[in-house]
Amino acid sequence: MEKERPSKHLHFPKSQWILLAGILFLAATIRSPLTSVGPIIGNIRDQLQISNSLAGFLTTIPLLAFAIVSPFTPRIAKRFGMSRTLFYAMIILLLGIIMRSVGNSPLLLIGTFLIGVGIAFANVLLPSLLKLSFPLHIGLMTGLYSVSMSISATLASGIASPIANETVYGWQGALGIWGVITLLAIIVWIPQIRKKKEVIKSVQNNMKTKPALPIWRSPLAWSITVFMGLQSFLFYTTASWIPIVLQTNGMTADAAGWMLALVQLAQLPMMFIIPVVADKVRDQRVLVAAVFACYLIGYGGVQFGSESLTALWMIFIGLGGGSAFGLAMMFFTLRTHTPDQAASISGMAQSIGYLLAAIGPVLFGILHDYTGSWTAPLYTFIVVATILFISGMYAGKKRLISLDSNQHA
Secondary structure (H helix, E strand, O other): OOOOOOOOOHHHHHHHHHHHHHHHHHHHHOOOHHHHHHHHHEEEEEEEOOOOHHHHHHHHHHHHHHHHHHHHHHHHHHHHHHHHHHHHHHHHHHHHHHOOOOHHHHHHHHHHHHHHHHHHHHHHHHHHHHHHHHHOHHHHHHHHHHHHHHHHHHHHHHHHHHHHOOOOOHHHHHHHHHHHHHHHHHHHHHHHHOHHHHHHHHHHHHHHOOOOOOOOOOOOHHHHHHHHHHHHHHHHHHHHHHHOOOOOEEEOOHHHHHHHHHHHHHHHHHHHHHHHHHHHHOHHHHHHHHHHHHHHHHHHHHOOOOOOHHHHHHHHHHHHHHHHHHHHHHHHHHOOOHHHHHHHHHHHHHHHHHHHHHHHHHHHHHHHHHHHHOOHHHHHHHHEEEEEEEEHHHHHHOOOOOOOOOOEE
């Protein structure tokens, strides 16, 4: 039987539409368990009587899990198949959400780590899966995946404080509710693990050929990794601490939570638009410059601008963050030759990048504890955005990570 050729139009067979639905449900589970923490980190800190540094570590633990698990993810996917690997990852994620919501410090830490393990597999494998399954629509599919992720993250930021403060479920319920979404994602994903063995084997075969050049020797791969890591640094540190910063400035907890939700909401259009645009233009450096401008206006406004314009500063932070994330995801596919190479650069970027990002929330908390104010921590946002701009300008130039061991592009 002749193999069906990919179409430039959205005339997919039913199996691909089912796969797309599964990807979108999966995407909805990989940020909401994390963004729900920031608005209620004060509740968790006060009830469990932990320091600001340890409270910041709650956001850092998943990032450390990303760094530990990501390098091994492509190899595990080759062994079991991407579909089955993602299925088991969601089960780990669900277990972590349940444990974290029990309400004591040891299970809170263990559950948070398991959440990071489950999300790490999806972070690494989904760009490769999109490149493999939708090769002619990578920008569009990356945009849809990013939007699904951002919508759930926005909702998580907005409802966390009301659930924690205005219902009998407390902060445990605000964190545990995302187990329901994860369970739905597991159910929707079941058709993928019931596919015929030859289909799974075909996916595995497409991932088997390793590039001659070790990915770690490529300066381009390193620039993508730094860009990925620093946009994550900014996102997770913002999600962890901006609500507390705003509350210190006199904003209520509920209002601060919705300010973080506004960041997420502003990300939505950019997470869809930027991948589509990046897929069509030859050079992405103009987009990198636009990201930097948004970050400067947003974080500069929080630091130096009027508190009455806080909503505007949040919108600019969101525009920059959504654009940066969309670019990072597209660099994995635009700068690689094959799905295997995309998985390799994704694994490298998620590992080293998230290790870099893990510094953010803890550093922010430590700087506040040490200085007694938010001035020094807020300056880190501008410094990090500047370094992100430099790495992005290198990653944004049109070229591919070489398959030739004699070339280090």
